[in-house]
Amino acid sequence: MIEILTGSSLNTIQDFGRRHAMAMGVAQGGAMDRLALSHGNLLLDNPVDAAGIEIVFFPFRVRFHAGMSFAVTGADCPVTLDDLQLPRDWAITARPGQTLTIRAPRQGARAYLTVRGGLDVPAVLGARSTDLKGSFGGLEGRALQKGDRLACVTATSIRLPAAGYGLSRPCPLPPAEGTQVRVLPAAEHDIFTPESLKTLQTAAWILTPSANRMGYRLQGQDALALTRPLSLFSHGILPGTVQVPPAGQPIIQMMDANTCGGYPKIATVIEPDLRLLSQTVVGTPVHFRDITRDDAVQAIRQDASDLRTLAAEISKLRTQLVF
Amino acid sequence: MTRIHMAGAGGLLLDAADGAFNDMTQRRIWATSRELNVRADIVQTIPGVNNLLVMFDAVETDPATMETLLRDVWTQASADEIPTREIVVPVIYGGTFGEDLALVARFANLTEEETIEVHVAGRYSVAAIGAMAGFVYLTGLDSRLAVPRRDSPRLRVEKGAVVIGGGHAGMMPCTSPSGWHILGRTDLCLFDAFRPEPGLLRLGDTVRFVRAS
Numbered sequence: 001m002i003e004i005l006t007g008s009s010l011n012t013i014q015d016f017g018r019r020h021a022m023a024m025g026v027a028q029g030g031a032m033d034r035l036a037l038s039h040g041n042l043l044l045d046n047p048v049d050a051a052g053i054e055i056v057f058f059p060f061r062v063r064f065h066a067g068m069s070f071a072v073t074g075a076d077c078p079v080t081l082d083d084l085q086l087p088r089d090w091a092i093t094a095r096p097g098q099t100l101t102i103r104a105p106r107q108g109a110r111a112y113l114t115v116r117g118g119l120d121v122p123a124v125l126g127a128r129s130t131d132l133k134g135s136f137g138g139l140e141g142r143a144l145q146k147g148d149r150l151a152c153v154t155a156t157s158i159r160l161p162a163a164g165y166g167l168s169r170p171c172p173l174p175p176a177e178g179t180q181v182r183v184l185p186a187a188e189h190d191i192f193t194p195e196s197l198k199t200l201q202t203a204a205w206i207l208t209p210s211a212n213r214m215g216y217r218l219q220g221q222d223a224l225a226l227t228r229p230l231s232l233f234s235h236g237i238l239p240g241t242v243q244v245p246p247a248g249q250p251i252i253q254m255m256d257a258n259t260c261g262g263y264p265k266i267a268t269v270i271e272p273d274l275r276l277l278s279q280t281v282v283g284t285p286v287h288f289r290d291i292t293r294d295d296a297v298q299a300i301r302q303d304a305s306d307l308r309t310l311a312a313e314i315s316k317l318r319t320q321l322v323f
Numbered sequence: 324m325t326r327i328h329m330a331g332a333g334g335l336l337l338d339a340a341d342g343a344f345n346d347m348t349q350r351r352i353w354a355t356s357r358e359l360n361v362r363a364d365i366v367q368t369i370p371g372v373n374n375l376l377v378m379f380d381a382v383e384t385d386p387a388t389m390e391t392l393l394r395d396v397w398t399q400a401s402a403d404e405i406p407t408r409e410i411v412v413p414v415i416y417g418g419t420f421g422e423d424l425a426l427v428a429r430f431a432n433l434t435e436e437e438t439i440e441v442h443v444a445g446r447y448s449v450a451a452i453g454a455m456a457g458f459v460y461l462t463g464l465d466s467r468l469a470v471p472r473r474d475s476p477r478l479r480v481e482k483g484a485v486v487i488g489g490g491h492a493g494m495m496p497c498t499s500p501s502g503w504h505i506l507g508r509t510d511l512c513l514f515d516a517f518r519p520e521p522g523l524l525r526l527g528d529t530v531r532f533v534r535a536s
Contacts, residue, residue: 019366019367020366020367021456022367022369022378022453023356023367023368023369023370023452023453024452024456024457024514024521024522025452025453025454025455025456025457025458025496025514025522026456026516026521027456124516124517125516125521131456131516133455133456133497133499134455134456134497134514134516135497136516136517137516184329184331184332185329186328186329186330187326187328187330187336187338232340233340233344233371233372233373233374234371234372234451234453234454234460234491235336235338235371235372235374235376236330236336236369236370236371236374236375236376236453237330237376238330238331238334238376238378240331241330241331258453258454258455259369259453259454259455260369260371260451260453260454260458260460261454262489265330268329268330268331268334269331270331270332271331271332271333271381293329293332293386293387296331296332296381297332297381297385297386300332300333300381300382301381301382304382
């Protein structure tokens with residue numbers, strides 16, 4: 001059992017989200033930085049998609065009411081277990097009564113707390129992710145508040161070194177100078193003016209404060225324009241879709257985006273780069289760069305293969321840990 | 324002319340729209356969706372209005388192969404009849420529950436009473452489900468009521484609001500921002516994640532609005 005000591009309207013329980021509910025109008029949801037959540041779960045020998053806490057409001061504190069192993073991954077935050085400072089992407093076993101504090105990131109925007117076994121909240125429509133818009137999933141469909149107590153899925157304990165262990169290469173975070181993401185052309189790409197297509201690639205698009213789990217609004221020097229007015233029927237949209245409303249400033253759809261929309265779409269951020277956006281701080285420039293579909297598929301397959309390799313390496317390492 | 328666009332590496336958007344909304348096209352969209360949904364290499368499909376978004380796992384499936392499959396299934400899909408139910412939606416029109424009734428009436432050059440009668444007289448069909456959980460895009464709105472959406476959306480439209488926008492009718496399954504115009508309010512629960520069938524309405528259902536007594 002863990003107890004939340006700091007409330008906010010933004011820290012939520014997330015797993016990999018709902019893969020089969022979009023046809024009902026339910027957002028895909030899930031961790032904005034899947035790789036960070038995966039790293040935590042792999043360090044704890046959990047299923048890779050076990051539910052953890054996505055933290056975007058700091059400082060975040062929890063108390064452990066029982067001894068348990070946990071991991072903190074994702075953004076580069078000062079993390080302390082009572083007085084012990086923990087390195088990035090680190091797993092360790094807490095004693096009953098200890099307090100974990102995660103402070104505002106030095107780099108990145110989202111941290112993930114995972115526990116051995118995963119958080120035990122009911123699966124709704126196939127996932128434990130919190131759907132804030134629909135008020136279901138996670139803990140009672142809402143963000144975590146001070147005093148909330150969360151149980152873990154029963155799992156045999158794992159043995160970790162007293163000082164814990166972690167990854168020598170934590171998950172990469174976008175540099176403060178800017179986040180580069182790769183994009184494929186989307187349905188209305190060719191109806192934008194040649195200047196707009198060039199601007200999309202060359203401009204520094206600043207991430208505005210209107211950036212949340214539903215979408216990221218960007219602001220650039222020049223607006224993007226269509227060659228002719230368009231009126232589109234409502235159509236399905238995926239996380240990563242770059243919509244351009246009439247004002248000409250792009251909005252990137254994120255994990256809790258509406259499942260359908262009607263604005264023209266200029267591009268789609270490829271799946272592996274969505275996590276880089278999720279770790280981008282407000283005020284930072286975002287740069288788009290074209291990629292071919294073949295290269296995008298290659299990047300997605302490489303990511304999947306890297307994660308399998310990492311899982312195998314961690315699994316092997318755990319058998320060799322010296323206590 | 325049907326177009327297939329990329330929606331990322333693991334998504335394809337089939338766009339069969341050709342001018343005005345076409346009911347036969349929509350039935351072929353549903354048939355294509357149903358046929359694809361039973362396949363193991365399809366994650367999910369999202370029928371839109373005269374279009375279909377198809378999602379698959381690009382780790383396992385080559386997008387070019389999926390594009391060929393999608394075109395084949397679409398080409399062979401027939402606009403077959405699907406079972407349809409009639410759902411009656413009681414509405415309290417106007418007043419504090421329908422703050423845009425006067426605006427819509429002015430747009431249509433009708434009185435508020437006549438505007439309600441036109442909305443009640445319609446036979447609507449659930450063309451697509453999406454945006455938010457349980458939101459339905461209803462076709463069949465009288466063209467006199469086809470008010471363009473608001474230039475800037477309201478930040479908060481209440482659950483149960485009976486709305487029209489962009490030539491469609493709809494109802495709000497939850498409180499959310501929306502750019503549609505509000506005619507009234509219904510008490511029907513349109514979506515409950517804990518029901519065996521969370522959404523009240525299915526694709527193809529007929530919807531009729533009546534004045535709540």
